[in-house]
Amino acid sequence: MFVLMRQLLIINADIDKTPTTAALINAYKEGAQAAEAVVKEIAIADLKFNPNKQFTLSNNEPEPDLQSSVSAIKWASHLVIFCPVYKDSINSKIKGFFDRVFMPDQVFISGPTVNFNGRSGRIVSILDEAAWHDWQVDMKPTYLAVKKLTLEKRGIKPVHTSTIGHLYTLDNEYSKKWLQKLYSFGLKLI
Numbered sequence: 001m002f003v004l005m006r007q008l009l010i011i012n013a014d015i016d017k018t019p020t021t022a023a024l025i026n027a028y029k030e031g032a033q034a035a036e037a038v039v040k041e042i043a044i045a046d047l048k049f050n051p052n053k054q055f056t057l058s059n060n061e062p063e064p065d066l067q068s069s070v071s072a073i074k075w076a077s078h079l080v081i082f083c084p085v086y087k088d089s090i091n092s093k094i095k096g097f098f099d100r101v102f103m104p105d106q107v108f109i110s111g112p113t114v115n116f117n118g119r120s121g122r123i124v125s126i127l128d129e130a131a132w133h134d135w136q137v138d139m140k141p142t143y144l145a146v147k148k149l150t151l152e153k154r155g156i157k158p159v160h161t162s163t164i165g166h167l168y169t170l171d172n173e174y175s176k177k178w179l180q181k182l183y184s185f186g187l188k189l190i
Contacts, residue, residue, distance in 0.1 A: 012082055084126045
């Protein structure tokens, strides 16, 4: 009997690697491991790369950390990105990571048709207090560019999203609800 291997890549896009983001990641990871998924992680804060493409012809080879990130993405059947949002935007290093890894003219030599068909994804946006307030007023998703223009454009579908308001502490009911919800998402690998 053929058993489908569930391969999960968690991308920690928290530049400060805060305990709050770590707790959310661990909840999702524990759910996925309970469902016998194989899990790998990337912490963008630990990667060494230039977030801006250099326009030189002498060295088109991406940095080793970007090469290993692309390999991990190709390996995975499901990607989950945990990304804090501060006021209106994500950190510039995170944006540079997406630009360098997912844009064909930056990392991939094989041309503009590079895609990751057959993979699914989830973006977990963790908003600070100001961003959470703005989101409640106009409901504009801060993750739309990453979802539509980066992941879905490269064939990663479906991409589910979660928007979490500012977590002041991990022991209140709101935080506990999200930890449980992320565990169940991990269990289902959605």
